[in-house]
Amino acid sequence: MKPLDEQDHYEVLEVTPGAAFEDIERAYRLTRAAYTDGSMALYSIFNRDDAAVIRSRIDEAYRVLTDPQDRARYDAEAGIADRHAEAATPTATRPIDAFPLEVDCEESEARTLPAELPSAIEVIDDPDADIDEETSDFDGAALRRARLRRGVELDQISDVTKVSVKYLRCIEEEDFERLPASVYVRGFVTAYARAIGLDARRVSTSYMERVEAAREQPQRRLRSSSR
Amino acid sequence: MNPRVEGQQTAATPAVNSGARVISVGGGKGGVGKSFMVANLATCLARAGYRVIVVDCDLEGANLHTVVGAHAPVSSLADFVAQRVDDLGKLVFDTPIEGLQLIAGTHANLSDAQPTHLRRVRLMRALRRLQADFVILDLGAGVHSAVLDYFLVADDGLVVCSPEPTSVENAYTFLRAAFYRRMRLAMVGHGVRKLVTTAMDQRNEHGLRTPLDLLREIEAIDSADGARFVQTMREFRPRVVINNVRTAEDIKLGFAVCSVCRKYFGIDAEYLGYVNQDDDVRLSVASRKPLVEYRPKSDASIYLQRIARKLAGGRPSSFQAAAPNRVASPSGAPTPAAGSPTA
Ligand SMILES: Nc1ncnc2c1ncn2[C@@H]1O[C@H](COP(=O)(O)OP(=O)(O)O)[C@@H](O)[C@H]1O
Ligand SMILES: [Mg+2]
Numbered sequence: 315m316k317p318l319d320e321q322d323h324y325e326v327l328e329v330t331p332g333a334a335f336e337d338i339e340r341a342y343r344l345t346r347a348a349y350t351d352g353s354m355a356l357y358s359i360f361n362r363d364d365a366a367v368i369r370s371r372i373d374e375a376y377r378v379l380t381d382p383q384d385r386a387r388y389d390a391e392a393g394i395a396d397r398h399a400e401a402a403t404p405t406a407t408r409p410i411d412a413f414p415l416e417v418d419c420e421e422s423e424a425r426t427l428p429a430e431l432p433s434a435i436e437v438i439d440d441p442d443a444d445i446d447e448e449t450s451d452f453d454g455a456a457l458r459r460a461r462l463r464r465g466v467e468l469d470q471i472s473d474v475t476k477v478s479v480k481y482l483r484c485i486e487e488e489d490f491e492r493l494p495a496s497v498y499v500r501g502f503v504t505a506y507a508r509a510i511g512l513d514a515r516r517v518s519t520s521y522m523e524r525v526e527a528a529r530e531q532p533q534r535r536l537r538s539s540s541r
Numbered sequence: 542m543n544p545r546v547e548g549q550q551t552a553a554t555p556a557v558n559s560g561a562r563v564i565s566v567g568g569g570k571g572g573v574g575k576s577f578m579v580a581n582l583a584t585c586l587a588r589a590g591y592r593v594i595v596v597d598c599d600l601e602g603a604n605l606h607t608v609v610g611a612h613a614p615v616s617s618l619a620d621f622v623a624q625r626v627d628d629l630g631k632l633v634f635d636t637p638i639e640g641l642q643l644i645a646g647t648h649a650n651l652s653d654a655q656p657t658h659l660r661r662v663r664l665m666r667a668l669r670r671l672q673a674d675f676v677i678l679d680l681g682a683g684v685h686s687a688v689l690d691y692f693l694v695a696d697d698g699l700v701v702c703s704p705e706p707t708s709v710e711n712a713y714t715f716l717r718a719a720f721y722r723r724m725r726l727a728m729v730g731h732g733v734r735k736l737v738t739t740a741m742d743q744r745n746e747h748g749l750r751t752p753l754d755l756l757r758e759i760e761a762i763d764s765a766d767g768a769r770f771v772q773t774m775r776e777f778r779p780r781v782v783i784n785n786v787r788t789a790e791d792i793k794l795g796f797a798v799c800s801v802c803r804k805y806f807g808i809d810a811e812y813l814g815y816v817n818q819d820d821d822v823r824l825s826v827a828s829r830k831p832l833v834e835y836r837p838k839s840d841a842s843i844y845l846q847r848i849a850r851k852l853a854g855g856r857p858s859s860f861q862a863a864a865p866n867r868v869a870s871p872s873g874a875p876t877p878a879a880g881s882p883t884a
Contacts, residue, residue, distance in 0.1 A: 328800060348797030355797030358710040359805050368804065437789075437796050438812050442847045455840055462817075465789045 322392055323375035333381065336411075342376040344437065344465070437465040447512065451520040454488040457506065460497045464510050473503035482506060485521075490528045499525055561594070561673045563665075564852060564879055565695035567680035567688060567719075569711030571602060573703045574784040577822065577832075580608040580681040581842075584831040585849030587640035591674040592860045594633060596644040598691050599681035603646030610829035611636045614645030621664065622656045629667040638834070642673070656687060665694045674858050684718035693723050697815065697852060698779050702798065704791035711797065716779060720752055727773040733766060735760055753807035780813040782848065787818050814848035816841050 324331050327341040348355050349368045356365055378384045436443070443463055450456055461471070468486075472479045481502055484492045492500050500518050507517035566579050579595055587593045596618060597605035606614055611634060620626040632644045656664065668676050678695065681690050692698045702712040702846070728734050756774055759767045779802070783795040795812040802810035817840050825835035833842045 328803065344793065344796050345800055347793060348800045353797060354704065354706055354709050355794055355801050357706050358713055359801055437793055438814065440814070440847055440851075442850050448842070459840055459843065462786075462792055465793045467789045496850050 322394075323379050323388065324394075326371050326375040327379070331389070333379075338376065342372065342380075345372050346376075384439075436463050438463065451523075452507075452517045453511075453521070453524055454486040457503075457512075457517070458486040460512055461506075461510050467509055471506055471509045472510050475502070477493070477502045477505055487524075488524065488528075490525055493525075496522065496525055496529070501503050560669050561671050561676040562697070562856065563668055563676045563678065563695040564697045564699065565598075565678040565692045566682055566699045566701060567692045567715060568699070568701040568708075569682060569684070569715035569765055570708050571682035571704075573701050573708050573711075573854055574816070575599075575701050576605050576608045576679050578699070578701055578782065578784065578816070578845075579605060580675050580831045581833045581845045582849045582852065583609070583641055583675070583677050584638055584833050585846050586675050586853060587638055588833075589849070591853065591855065591856075591858050592640055592642075592672065593675045593677065594642045594644060594671050594673040595677045595679065596668065597646030598678050598688070601681050605679045606643060606645045608826065609636045609638065609641065609643055609831065611643050611645070613881055614643075614647060617645040617647040619647050621667070622660065624660075630671065633671065637829075638831070646679075657688075658690070661687060661690050665691070672860075673859065674856065675852075684715055686722065689719050689722040690742075692719055693726070693777075700779050700810075701782050702794075703785045704783060704787070704794050709794070712781075712798065713801075716806065716810075717752070719779070720774075720777065720808065723777055724774060727770055731769055743766050743840070751805050753805060756807050763820070775808070777808050778811060779808070780811045782813050783815040785818040786815045786826065791815070797884070814844060816844045816848075 324333065327333075327338060328458055329337050346351070346369065349365050349372065351358075351362065353363065353365075360368070378388050440463070441447060443459070443493045446456070447460055461468075468479045468482045471477070471482055475482075484490075485499070485503060485506060490499075493502075500522055502504070503521045504518045505512045507514040559884040564582075566575050566582075568575060576597075576599070583593045583595045595605060595609060597603045598618065599605070599617060600622075603617070606612065614634065616626065616632055618632065621629050621632060626632060628643070633642050634645065636643050668678070678691050680691055700712050700716060702708050756771050760771050761767075781790060781795050781798050781802075783798075786794075787794050792815050795815055799810040799812045802808055817841060819832065821834075821836050821839060822832050822841070824831040828835055832839065833845050836842055
């Protein structure tokens with residue numbers, strides 16, 4: 315580990331020289347947030363000047379490494395050429411997964427859809443969370459876990475999906491009585507899942523089963539709704 | 542509830558115990574959830590088929606017995622520390638949870654001396670020889686050298702932190718103290734010793750600002766000794782757990798803390814996981830059951846199981862013919878009709 319002034323751009327962003335575009339994006343968002351003014355994580359360790367220096371190094375690293383030409387030039391100068399040859403094209407497995415309804419679309423077209431948050435990437439490496447997301451049914455709590463793991467707040471999802479925070483919260487809390495007709499709920503859930511890079515079709519199918527099951531018992535719902 | 546006598550296991554006991562894996566849970570501030578974390582992670586591991594012993598090393602606020610649902614202890618770690626009991630195995634008690642045992646802590650008598658470094662070394666050896674797959678230490682608050690030694694000797698040292706400035710500050714204070722303690726214990730060669738002393742000096746004549754600067758300086762001066770020393774320090778790999786999270790922002794704190802550790806200490810801290818703040822924790826304590834037993838399907842329980850699985854790392858149990866179960870199932874799988882779990 316070298317001190318900041320001797321670290322190269324990859325070390326500053328805490329990525330490997332082979333890092334794909336997505337990894338660099340993710341690392342940038344997370345590290346940049348870590349060193350913003352007033353970040354709790356700096357408290358009692360780095361003062362404002364230190365943090366400003368670190369931020370400017372992070373910005374510079376991001377600028378260079380996300381510009382293919384600058385990155386290639388930088389790598390050549392720093393003697394790290396070819397170290398990321400295999401990562402030249404964005405891997406993008408998750409974003410593609412997120413658009414099962416556009417199975418016939420070209421990758422590039424799918425990627426122009428606006429409904430996905432840029433930060434739909436995990437804050438924390440957790441293979442078990444991956445397994446949970448790949449194998450389990452999606453209830454409201456599972457959606458919330460998937461969202462939090464990506465470091466995404468409800469209002470951010472609301473911004474890209476245009477679904478109100480109130481409804482998004484009802485979805486997570488499975489407060490079905492406050493949600494509108496099922497056809498809308500399906501749309502909301504699909505938008506939510508897409509926004510955080512989940513398999514929208516699988517999520518909405520399993521979530522809607524729960525909605526329908528609950529709504530098929532009107533008597534009970536009515537009684538319990540008098541709060 | 543009888544103390545289990547060491548050496549009484551029969552067929553299940555392997556000829557050679559490869560040594561228990563020791564996990565310590567610290568992090569400075571009281572009330573951040575160290576005991577909660579110990580009890581619940583231990584329960585997850587026990588449920589997965591491992592033999593687990595939790596040890597209450599918090600001599601001031603010993604309450605782990607309550608958190609795991611055991612009775613007030615008749616003997617405790619203090620008896621070993623004060624040399625009233627020589628065999629640590631005699632202090633091991635069963636708990637209501639199968640596969641989970643406890644060495645309790647009690648408020649040390651005022652007459653009990655703090656354990657010397659030598660006695661601590663003896664205790665640590667005894668801990669590793671306990672008949673268990675995992676021995677999990679609940680450290681007290683603060684940065685007493687005894688606390689730091691228990692933290693440093695463990696195979697995994699967890700730092701528990703809440704998303705509050707005071708807690709983060711305490712976590713750093715703890716990590717800094719642990720870092721320098723490790724440094725002291727690992728010091729070799731006078732050149733290194735002098736530099737470390739310099740760094741500890743507030744005035745910082747050499748312009749050393751961070752522990753990372755210090756390591757660099759040491760690397761630069763000496764050859765073999767310095768390199769070995771720096772290597773030892775690099776292997777210091779604390780694991781960060783953020784407890785009581787409420788928002789996505791809180792979850793990102795763990796990432797940020799680890800990044801700061803890298804840029805400030807030059808150590809490779811790992812973000813092990815997070816656990817949300819859950820009002821049912823209070824009810825689970827009142828019912829004297831760990832949360833993962835009381836509400837196994839809750840988000841908090843699922844997060845705890847993820848952390849436990851990372852800690853287990855697929856390790857085989859030395860006490861069973863069969864491999865342990867995977868630490869719970871991917872428990873994000875709720876049964877569709879069941880709704881949220883009810884008591
Ligand atoms: N994730 C959580 N959600 C809600 N309450 C919690 C959580 N973690 C811990 N607590 C509660 O906070 C209090 C302090 O926790 P404890 O484990 O005793 O802290 P420590 O051992 O670090 O002093 C306890 O009442 C505990 O039940
Ligand atoms: Mg405690």
